Amino acid sequence: MPARRLHLVRHGAADPFGRLTDDGHRQSELLGTRLAALPIGAVWHSPLPRAVRSAQILAEYLPGAGVHEADELVDHVPHVPGAPPAEWAGFFDGYDAAEAADGAARAAALTGRFTRPTGTDTHEVLVTHAYPIAWLVRHALDAPPARWLGLNPGNASLTVIEYRPGAAPTLVLYNDMGHLPPELRWTGFGGGPHP
Known part of the structure; x- marks a missing residue:
């Protein structure tokens, strides 16, 4: 049965201005090497600079894959719970109804397209x-x-979801960083030890 396989990639590590850092470049290169053996037909990216540059680097390892911008992939808060869990209250402080509606519309467009x-x-x-x-x-x-809260993929991590006609989606991989050496894993998270 044919499958649509989405290889979801969080952009490489970026500085506060949204530009890839040296670590972000290296992460993207290593991910490109990992993906090079697959028959990738298209690379879609968010319009934000950190995602654009990560996609450009990946494309160097994926000859023949078309590279395209997709507004649906822009960074956004996809859902604001009506009553956020107490531990998330500060995160949602300041979001108004218009921003919540915009996030929901963007989330619907994302799932509708991909x-x-x-x-x-x-x-x-x-x-x-x-x-x-x-x-x-x-x-x-x-x-x-609300379950999207707390799912935190690392920079240049790989998540794979398969979609087949008449079947529920299959989560094949989540947040896989096996292509990255330990010092390049978990970039973007808070301090403390990580596996």
Whole structure:
């Protein structure tokens, strides 16, 4: 049965201005090497500079894959719970109803565009941000809308979801960083020890 395979990638580590750092470049190169053996047909990316540059680097390892911008992949808060969990109250402080509605519309556009089976075997890379990846994983698992909170993919990590006609989505990988050496894993998270 043919599958649409989305290889979801969080951009490489970036500085406060959204430019890839040296670590972010290296992370993207290592991920490109990992993906090079796959028949990637398209690389889609967010319009934000850190995702654009990560996609450009990946494309160097994926000759023949078209590179395209997709507004649906822009960084956004996909869902604001009506009553946020207490530990998330500060995160949602200041979001108004218009921003929440915009986030919901963007989330619907994201899933509407990328989660339908195509009827053929395809491999697509989506270079995006932590929140859209968390939303797509939540969607694939048919979890409640607020469950995207707490799903935190690392920079240049790989998440793979398969979509087949007539079947529920399959989460194949989540937040896989096996292509990165330990010193390049977990970039973008808070301090403290990580596996």
